[in-house]
Amino acid sequence: MKPDASDPLRPSDHVDGDAGAIAQPRLGFVGWLRWGWRQLTSMRTAIILLLVLAIAAIPGSIFPQRMADPNGVTQWERNNPDLFPILDALDLFDVYLSPWFSAIYLLLFTSLVGCVIPRIKHHVKALRAKPPRTPARLSRLEDHREAVRTIDEADAEAEASRTIDVAHKQLGALGYRVQRYDANGRSGRTYSVSAERGYWRETGNLLFHLALVGVLITVGVGGSFAYTGQRVVVEGQTFVNTLLDYESMNRGRFVSDDALSPYAMTLDSFDVTYQEYGSAASGQAGDFSANVTVRENGETREGSVRVNHPLPIAGDKIYLLGNGYAPTITVRNADGDVVYSNSVPFLPQDNNLTSLGVIKVTDGMPEQLGIAAFFYPTAAKLETGAYASAYGDLAAPLLTLDVYEGDLGIDDGTPRSVYVLDTEELTKLTGRTTDVESIELQPGETADLPGGRGTITFEDESPAAATDYSESVKRFVSLQIHHDESAVWVLVFALLALAGLMLALFVPRRRMWVKAVVAGGEVRLEYAGLARGEDPTLAAAVDDLATGHARLLDAPPSPQPRK
Amino acid sequence: MPDLDSLSILFIWTAIAIYAAAFIAYAFDLARRSEVTSDARLIREKELVGAGAPAVRSDEPPAGAAASEKESKPRYVMARIGTTLTVLAFLFHVGATVLRGIAAERVPWANLYEFAMTGTVLIVLVYLVVITRIDLRYLGTFITGLVIVLMGAAAVSFYVDVVPLMDPLKSVWLVIHVFVASLATAFFALAGALSVLQLMQSRRERRIAEQAEKPGPRFLGTLLGADRLEGTAFRFAIIGFIFWTFTLIAGSIWAQDAWGRYWGFDVKETWTFIVWVLYAGYIHARATRGWRGNPSAWLSIVGFSAVIFNFTIVNVFFKGLHAYSGLS
Ligand code: HEM
Numbered sequence: 001m002k003p004d005a006s007d008p009l010r011p012s013d014h015v016d017g018d019a020g021a022i023a024q025p026r027l028g029f030v031g032w033l034r035w036g037w038r039q040l041t042s043m044r045t046a047i048i049l050l051l052v053l054a055i056a057a058i059p060g061s062i063f064p065q066r067m068a069d070p071n072g073v074t075q076w077e078r079n080n081p082d083l084f085p086i087l088d089a090l091d092l093f094d095v096y097l098s099p100w101f102s103a104i105y106l107l108l109f110t111s112l113v114g115c116v117i118p119r120i121k122h123h124v125k126a127l128r129a130k131p132p133r134t135p136a137r138l139s140r141l142e143d144h145r146e147a148v149r150t151i152d153e154a155d156a157e158a159e160a161s162r163t164i165d166v167a168h169k170q171l172g173a174l175g176y177r178v179q180r181y182d183a184n185g186r187s188g189r190t191y192s193v194s195a196e197r198g199y200w201r202e203t204g205n206l207l208f209h210l211a212l213v214g215v216l217i218t219v220g221v222g223g224s225f226a227y228t229g230q231r232v233v234v235e236g237q238t239f240v241n242t243l244l245d246y247e248s249m250n251r252g253r254f255v256s257d258d259a260l261s262p263y264a265m266t267l268d269s270f271d272v273t274y275q276e277y278g279s280a281a282s283g284q285a286g287d288f289s290a291n292v293t294v295r296e297n298g299e300t301r302e303g304s305v306r307v308n309h310p311l312p313i314a315g316d317k318i319y320l321l322g323n324g325y326a327p328t329i330t331v332r333n334a335d336g337d338v339v340y341s342n343s344v345p346f347l348p349q350d351n352n353l354t355s356l357g358v359i360k361v362t363d364g365m366p367e368q369l370g371i372a373a374f375f376y377p378t379a380a381k382l383e384t385g386a387y388a389s390a391y392g393d394l395a396a397p398l399l400t401l402d403v404y405e406g407d408l409g410i411d412d413g414t415p416r417s418v419y420v421l422d423t424e425e426l427t428k429l430t431g432r433t434t435d436v437e438s439i440e441l442q443p444g445e446t447a448d449l450p451g452g453r454g455t456i457t458f459e460d461e462s463p464a465a466a467t468d469y470s471e472s473v474k475r476f477v478s479l480q481i482h483h484d485e486s487a488v489w490v491l492v493f494a495l496l497a498l499a500g501l502m503l504a505l506f507v508p509r510r511r512m513w514v515k516a517v518v519a520g521g522e523v524r525l526e527y528a529g530l531a532r533g534e535d536p537t538l539a540a541a542v543d544d545l546a547t548g549h550a551r552l553l554d555a556p557p558s559p560q561p562r563k
Numbered sequence: 564m565p566d567l568d569s570l571s572i573l574f575i576w577t578a579i580a581i582y583a584a585a586f587i588a589y590a591f592d593l594a595r596r597s598e599v600t601s602d603a604r605l606i607r608e609k610e611l612v613g614a615g616a617p618a619v620r621s622d623e624p625p626a627g628a629a630a631s632e633k634e635s636k637p638r639y640v641m642a643r644i645g646t647t648l649t650v651l652a653f654l655f656h657v658g659a660t661v662l663r664g665i666a667a668e669r670v671p672w673a674n675l676y677e678f679a680m681t682g683t684v685l686i687v688l689v690y691l692v693v694i695t696r697i698d699l700r701y702l703g704t705f706i707t708g709l710v711i712v713l714m715g716a717a718a719v720s721f722y723v724d725v726v727p728l729m730d731p732l733k734s735v736w737l738v739i740h741v742f743v744a745s746l747a748t749a750f751f752a753l754a755g756a757l758s759v760l761q762l763m764q765s766r767r768e769r770r771i772a773e774q775a776e777k778p779g780p781r782f783l784g785t786l787l788g789a790d791r792l793e794g795t796a797f798r799f800a801i802i803g804f805i806f807w808t809f810t811l812i813a814g815s816i817w818a819q820d821a822w823g824r825y826w827g828f829d830v831k832e833t834w835t836f837i838v839w840v841l842y843a844g845y846i847h848a849r850a851t852r853g854w855r856g857n858p859s860a861w862l863s864i865v866g867f868s869a870v871i872f873n874f875t876i877v878n879v880f881f882k883g884l885h886a887y888s889g890l891s
Contacts, residue, residue: 044851054869058833284727286728307730307821319822487819491815
């Protein structure tokens, strides 16, 4: 059946669309533009762009991406030094930010907007349009029922009209938009009501597509106002939310320097539990909880940062990204003066928290000292003589240190990571390749630095009454501080899209007609339904209409109290 | 206390064995259906002759299934046996899953092995519920076959001992997100199977129209016409699509809590997105002139292949944050 005014507008290559509209371009610039626009906003283009988008997303799952896994990219480069520059030039390590990926989704959304706007205009009109005239021959429709009513009274015409009044009310009550159409036909007067329902289907469809645009825009705009920073905090330390106190910070284009809200957060303690030694997941750590005290606007409160449970502070959210040990180390020079004292975060290297740390003593020594250290929370000696950690908790903590001497290269202002010791320019004083053994310390122990340079102490942080090592070493957490007000809007649009989708896919759009004619002293009734789009329940709906109508007609005109 | 997990494994293998029997019964059913088709045709021809009508050899009309079914009411005994066996296997399957959950003291879908177990339970559940309303027993071989392969692979190569959850998995979203994803998969599976049949049916219909000697597998004669198969496939696909959309949203909410960002194109996120976009393409194709019919059926099949790829290859071989397979 040809679409009419109350039908939703569809691109011309839609199965319900008006194929005649695919005209050849008229010559001339405007004609070509119009033709091009129609191509872009056709269903075919939408399908192709969707498929291309799906394919274009694949490489990003094969190659490591800078935004998700920067270390993986470095690794890949190291493994494939020849191929890397070529693939990098093709943006295969930044797929989702690449011009070609952006081009695809921008075209898709242009197509979407171009397709949806005329449909909105049309739908607004259709919402006010009357249901279409009753077709002359309902029996040609697939879902069609007939019924005959014999009448006692003389005025068959009045009765026929009444049946349609009843149907009118019935359909109205079912949520149909109804319109009465009576006409004088060749075989006498016909009474009919035309009804249409399911406008929500198109409304839902438009809502869905618009909400997708909403998602895209909020994601894009939101990023410009968002910031994410990282910070490592050792037990007992305080973090202050200022730009200076972050180790690294990514912020959107429109985040100003003073956008951060002032608050301070102290890490009081860090909890973790380990699966017992010998159990199925021996040593697996869990139930992490960073217990903090937050000071904000002169008020103090306690809180905790846990996995899956970020801590909200002043519009920011604090996430727990990682944790490890931060042994406290004190270095004294030959005169016994403290030249270094710090709790140094060590980077975990494996599941049992074998950790690697670097200590840089810059002042107070004849020459600068660099110390590369390994920490084993539960040290176990391997057959080779090397140590490994057998368990993540502090059962038998051990620190091994190799000392280097020379210029640490800090004074010339070159930025250097606190986690890396560049040993090339340094002289090794202990450990392999020297004749002095590596220094080994347990908490509370002190050792001499080689050549009478002084001493180094691994401080025991246990509280006074402690009987074991379990609290002898401080822990650190690495926190992520994230601020993104758009996230909630993204969610709102996503949920709108979901709601629109359900309406668009499950609300049946259909027309119904009931027609009555008088023939031979009888009223002949016809019922018919027509689906507009997928509508598997239409036949049942026509049946229900016919039986419901019969029941209403047989009921007494106004409810009378029964005796 | 008996070792519940061992009992669960025993149940799994019992279920697989019974599913295998159901598969065989369903396969016989498909073979038998061809005979039913020809029987029905013979009966009809006889009736026509008996009624004095000229004995025209009327070939099956495209949607001849419904018609011939009404006339001779074929009783698919093997299909019934297949379904009974499937129900029996399903009970063991549910038992195995529940036991695993009790053994682990949490929902039984926290690693790849458990996810396979629960996911296949849902596939069978959806199938069993649907066949009480629409007769789709001809999908029995496909469903039982798929479940045997997935569960067998899971039991053989994905098995892991019960271990406590990793911190990021301790979340209500594990319950919701993963469960709904499995449900979506179940509907996509039915849609995909119907799309395969649709392609076969439309080939057969074309060959009948061309009056080819051998139009194709004869059991197709007892099924719906390609058009109706397509409509049914579409209905399952859109239910799956809605669940999948929900999965995507729920996953983003969880990612926001667990990783501090709602979307990061992690490998698993990427593939979930790819699947979603493919099905959006399919839904459009179904409404587009020139794409309705076979091309849209291919999209549905590609979509389901991507779902399976996401569930198997991506989980096992791709590295990313969603490292929950529990394999090392
Ligand atoms: C981001 C890109 C798009 C996505 C994800 C998408 C998704 C969908 C989905 C899921 C449906 C089915 C649900 C419903 O009826 O509302 C749909 C329907 C529809 N879409 Fe899109 N769409 C996109 C772009 C477009 C574009 C560019 C056009 C215009 C050419 C378009 C036109 C339509 C039409 C006309 C329907 C109704 C189909 C019917 O009659 O059943 N869509 N779309």
